Amino acid sequence: MSEQLPTSGHAIALVGNPNTGKTTLFNALTGLSQRVGNYPGVTVQYSAGQAQLPQSGKAQIIDLPGTYSLSASSPDEAIAVDVLLGQQEGAPPIDLVVAIADASNLRRHLYLLSQILETGHRVVLGLNMMDLAQDRDIHVDVDALSSRLGIPIVPLTSHRGTGIDDLIHAIDAALQRDRPEPTQTHLPKGLIAAAGELCRGDDASFNSSVEALRVLVDVDGHLERRAIATEGQPLRLRIAELRETIHADGPLSSVESEARYAWIAEIVADTLRGDETLRPRHSDRIDRVLTHRIAGLAVFLLISAATFQGIFTWSAPLMDAIDRLFGQLGDSVGSLISEGPLQSLVVDGVIAGVGGVLIFLPQIAILFLIISLLEDCGYMARAAMMMDRLLRFCGLSGRSFIPMLSSFACAVPGILAARAISDRRDRYVTILVAPLMSCSARLPVYVLFIAAFIPDRPVLGSWLGLQGLTLLAMYGVGAGVAIPVAMLLRRTLLRGESTPFLIELPSYKWPVPKVVLMRVYLNSREFVVRAGSIILAATIIMWALAYYPHSVEITDEFDKRRQTAERFPDQTRVDILRAIDHAESTALLEASYLGQAGHFIEPVVRPLGWDWQLGMAALASFPARELIISTLGTIYSLGGDTDETSQDLRSALRTSPGADGEPVDTPVALSVMVFFALCAQCTSTLAVIRREMGSWGWVGLSFGYMTALAYIGAFIVYQTAEYMGWGAGGLG
Secondary structure, eight states: OOOOOOOOSEEEEEEEOTTSSHHHHHHHHHGGGOEEEEOTTOOOEEEEEEEEETTTEEEEEEEOOOOSSSSOOSHHHHHHHHHHTTOSTTOOOOSEEEEEEEGGGHHHHHHHHHHHHTTTOOEEEEEEOHHHHHHTTOEEOHHHHHHHHTSOEEEOBGGGTBTHHHHHHHHHHHHTSOOOOOOOOOOOHHHHHHHHHHHHOTTOOOSOHHHHHHHHHSTTOHHHHHHHHHHOHHHHHHHHHHHHHTOOSSOHHHHHHHHHHHHHHHHHTTTEESOOSOOOOHHHHHHHHHTSTTHHHHHHHHHHHHHHHIIIIITHHHHHHHHHHHHHHHHHHHHHSOTTHHHHIIIIIIIHHHHHHHTTHHHHHHHHHHHHHHHHHTHHHHHHHHHHHHHGGGTOOGGGHHHHHHTTTOHHHHHHHGGGOOSHHHHHHHHHHGGGSOOGGGHHHHHHHHHHHSOOOBSSTTSOBHHHHHHHHHHHHHHHHHHHHHHHHHHTTTOSOOOOOOOOOOOOOOOOHHHHHHHHHHHHHHIIIIIHHHHHHHHHHHHHHHHOSOOHHHHHHHHHHHHHHTTSOHHHHHHHHHHHHHHHHHHHHHHSHHHHHHHHHHHHHGGGTOOHHHHHHHHHTSSBTTHHHHHHHHHTTSOTTOOTTOHHHHHHHHHSBOTTSSBOOHHHHHHHHHHHHHOOOBHHHHHHHHHHHOOHHHHHHHHHHHHHHHHHHHHHHHHHHHHTTOTTTTTO
């Protein structure tokens, strides 16, 4: 179910074009009270938070997706239009609209305002980026413009916090006044008359003439499609008839645009002084380098490398600290609880599950810190434009690159970063292929099996070894497979006309630390609250499957062995007892539901060269891929705290019998690595896909297609390696 945020007090909508500083203003108004939610039936997110007004008390501020007009052409814009027109289920009635406009580009931004004024809402105009307008010698007579528009106008420089208090008082005062009559913006009389006829028709019910106007003007638009889906063919014919009566010279959208810009010219006459036309600026000289085909790409790759390094390396000490903290917490809490199911649940289920959630926080925080800095300084739009040239051929856009790059560290922050992609199809394709990038959780699997089975010998001279080449190949597998998968998705489930990659390049400016840190905090908090609950639940379920049924016969048998070990000397006794504990864990794991499942699926994984032990380890790693290491340590009686650097574990893998009874060899190792390079063994990733795409169906698709690819890839690699004779040291 989609989550709805509670309604409290007046509902105020923030509306504006993209890159007008709307979100910065929203953060300033709401602080840390904001939450992200979805209205019923939609997957596009909106943000809402509480603001305290001097007279009106608490108000709910709703940050609607950016839009250039009420002619919705994307799901994000459709949400903004539906909320403003009172057509969105679950959205509160809007009491006031705060329209945000760029003071340095006022004529274009007043286009959306002209449409909002026709809705009859109370409106306050926030004239943002006043500092930029002054730098360009553009001067706005705010009082005269306010008088002509009939609404209060507040000058703002939101990234500096200038004018925020004035805006709060203007909102508060506007809420005390009655709703105004809808403003007429000199649209052609024939168009207004046709919209009125459509409103009065018996075959359709529209909330307002504005909605009827949009149905007429926006041919095959969002509102027309929805109305026809409800009313059927008679309404389609009625709309076509009314369009014929208008007798317009050209498309109705062009007629509307000409009328609105003529009205805007009258409004700004004598109230706007200065040259708004584009002319060379300081940022243009920077763009000659940053958007150059060669120099720009080099800068982009350096920034991308720094982003990757930050997520992958800088987070490591914090992640290790969190891992140690929860390990120590588990040991401390475990010592206070008697040995048994409760102790195992608390330590191995709850504490390990919470640790498994929080260990991702450093990566997520660093990712959003870097992205926020790049967005606020204005570079992110340039990066998207650069990479669009490379990604367009496979059905993605330039905005997909940063999420995919981030996914090499962890798919969770990579998927969260896909929110920056406005086109729904591009966003969904990016989310579905991002987990194919080899994340840091796969690295322990690669390290273990490469060190155990791939000989350390040079391939190309002395600077590249076979082990390094194998590791590089594993990272290339997912990235290589992602291209045809993206092309297939774009031509099947997510087919449709590609949205032209049009992007407005904002001016360069210094990021505001408070805004950046707030964004990092809110995104990190959202991950813990939203995805964390699902991850924790999945971890506890996997614990239960690995613990039950807890055989009394097995524990009694190993208790007898412990009693026998008591007669040995101290150090010998300690070593024997440790070995008995490990052997008992192995026996209990094999007898558990998870162990039984491993035996059950052995015929399925046998064509991959796996036995039931590798099959069970793959099942146990569903919450997180790296769990295969500790599971193998338990299986081979080495303890669950074994890591990928363990020489004992590497030796156990090489000497243990495989599916054919022979020792595990290189083809099996390659099969396991390819499987984990492509599989969806990560509850965190699946939980975030559910959160971002709003449906378990997409989660099922992601898990299903990646598992199928992993199985097919592992099968091909194993059978090919066997045929090539790479087993039994064939690569050595």
